[in-house]
Amino acid sequence: MLESPSIEFGEDPDSILVENLLASVSQHQRQKNGEQTRNRMRARIQNGYFVFQAPVGYKYARVSGRGKMLVRDEPAASVVQDALEGYASGRYENQAYVMRMLQADPLFPKDATGIVRHQRVGILLTNPVYAGYVEAPSWGVSLRPGQHEGLISWQIFQRIQERISGATYAPRQKNHNEDFPLRGFVACAHCGTPLTACWSKGTHARHPYYLCPKRGCEAYSKSIRRAVIEAEFEAMLRNVQPTETLFKVATRMFRELWTHRLAQGQAQAKALGAQLVRIERDVAKLLERILDASVPSVPSVPSVPSVPSVPSVIGAYEARIRKLEEEKLLIA
Structure with a gap:
């Protein structure tokens, strides 16, 4: 039997009628709330604001007068930008090469198993959000310029799509x-x-x-x-023998590439240092919890079987600490 703090349900026909009416009204309210939410999201994306889960390289931040909108999420944004530009220029010969590059980069977020899947690379290369555009075909919202800053230009995005469709080829x-x-x-x-x-x-x-x-x-x-x-x-x-002009152009290209790689390496080092600090802080917290769990406490009530034993709690903390220590070794 259903129980409610404000209404008493019964088994008689009148109580069943009231119960069904209340259920129908509640369902209607939920559906109306969902419809209103979709309408607000649709109106917002029509104005160029992305409203779905932030893709890798972006995060939501509140901007005065504009609400929450996408902004660059470093250092992942620079990693994604390099992957997109590298694939468009042919520096990365195929999607498998991009996948291996992202897998080897410690700053690119992996899935729960620690692997970058081929499907994820395909989504990355075909998402117009990275070019500063938004769309929602299921809601009838066509492609349009977004209010956020793109990681790449529209021309680079078009070259990526041409390579994927086979119109152009890698070297x-x-x-x-x-x-x-x-x-x-x-x-x-x-x-x-x-x-x-x-x-x-x-x-x-x-x-x-x-x-x-x-x-x-x-x-x-x-x-x-x-x-x-x-x-x-x-x-x-x-x-x-190269001409003087060609030599100057090549020198400038190499210097720009070196500066880009240097900045990228510095950003990676900074991000990895922040991860080390966070891991050390988490390890310290877990050690404190182990000490707290080791202190004898008042015996629990026998009628509560769901409370885990102290050894099992300590074992879980120790396993988590081992995992964090492995992450520290990998980062180092």
């Missing part, structure tokens, strides 16, 4: 076989196709060759000895 993957260092980098003089390479088995030995793999080409399957092509390539390199 040709380097072949790390030391036998043929020019494979994929030297093109055929007739059709422009990058040359492939192989070992040819002779009567008494194996011989290395470069050759064009494109069918229909005048030089298709015509072999060029490795020693010949690599010697000519070395001779060409000796005569190549």
